[in-house]
Amino acid sequence: MQNAVASAERIFNLVDTEPIVKNRSRTIETDTLAGDIRFENVHFQYETDDPVIKGLDFHVSQGEMVALVGPTGGGKTTIVNLLCRFYEPTQGTIYFNNVDYLDMKLEDIQSRIGIVLQTPHLFSGSVRENIRYGKLDATDQEIEQAAKLAGAHDFIMQFEKGYEQDVGEGGNLLSVGQKQLISIARAILAEPELFIMDEATSSVDTLTEALIQRGMDRLMEGRTSFVIAHRLSTIKRADKIIVIEDGQIQEMGTHKELINKQGKYYNLYTRQFRQELEAQYDVFTQAETARS
Numbered sequence: 001m002q003n004a005v006a007s008a009e010r011i012f013n014l015v016d017t018e019p020i021v022k023n024r025s026r027t028i029e030t031d032t033l034a035g036d037i038r039f040e041n042v043h044f045q046y047e048t049d050d051p052v053i054k055g056l057d058f059h060v061s062q063g064e065m066v067a068l069v070g071p072t073g074g075g076k077t078t079i080v081n082l083l084c085r086f087y088e089p090t091q092g093t094i095y096f097n098n099v100d101y102l103d104m105k106l107e108d109i110q111s112r113i114g115i116v117l118q119t120p121h122l123f124s125g126s127v128r129e130n131i132r133y134g135k136l137d138a139t140d141q142e143i144e145q146a147a148k149l150a151g152a153h154d155f156i157m158q159f160e161k162g163y164e165q166d167v168g169e170g171g172n173l174l175s176v177g178q179k180q181l182i183s184i185a186r187a188i189l190a191e192p193e194l195f196i197m198d199e200a201t202s203s204v205d206t207l208t209e210a211l212i213q214r215g216m217d218r219l220m221e222g223r224t225s226f227v228i229a230h231r232l233s234t235i236k237r238a239d240k241i242i243v244i245e246d247g248q249i250q251e252m253g254t255h256k257e258l259i260n261k262q263g264k265y266y267n268l269y270t271r272q273f274r275q276e277l278e279a280q281y282d283v284f285t286q287a288e289t290a291r292s
């Protein structure tokens, strides 16, 4: 009894917490997020006094794919948090389609953004239920269609109970790759206008990686997307690469432009990705040797 009371107190405290980010008293009705996105002199710090984002200026055109790259702790996740308005800039402005996003309704923004996290969260329940969170009134057919587009259908069908398979507490009965595919299916079902992906750093097998890649392609089609990218194959395809270090933009451009510049990105590329390329080369030569 005592335990239950203590737990209930904690739950009610949480439920009663006033969110820091709230709708302004007057908001503008918006029926789409599609259009250009602009960061203007955006600064930000979390509760601590350390500035984390220090004056970001950039512009993204509708439909572009942006890759955020840079060393750990640089501020990539924070930028995405700001974009989704999980936090608001302490200075400067973020515009969707030339409208200051603080003038828009939180629901109007957040319901139109699809996010796939580095370590995707699943809820205990079945695979089907987990995909359905993308669109609560989706039919079973729509769910399976989304799973097919995401490349998740095949492994789901291999489960003993298929779509009714229980994913376990937080999805712990599935692999990281499978969880990502399910959250991609969930995002596809939601048909977001803006797609954000924090690419997994942990390695998944090559087949799963190819599936994830395809699922991402499907989600990026025709929509603006931000990818916190770790894989060279993803970064190279971006329309715009933004190199973030110490809360600032160090470089911005396409893969080709930044390679020619021989600056930060070039260094990052030659240092970090040489291994990746070598690994690919090894696989290739092994296959060649095996064949001959």
Ligand SMILES: Nc1ncnc2c1ncn2[C@@H]1O[C@H](COP(=O)(O)OP(=O)(O)OP(=O)(O)O)[C@@H](O)[C@H]1O
Pocket: 046, 047, 048, 052, 070, 071, 072, 073, 074, 075, 076, 077, 078, 079
């Ligand atoms: N909730 C938080 N409260 C306080 N400080 C935070 C919080 N989240 C991140 N930070 C700090 O903000 C800075 C930027 O962190 P962020 O997570 O944006 O980096 P990142 O570029 O995404 O790194 P990684 O590549 O490791 O994911 C870091 O110094 C981090 O310690």
Ligand SMILES: [Mg+2]
Pocket: 076, 077, 078
């Ligand atoms: Mg991060």
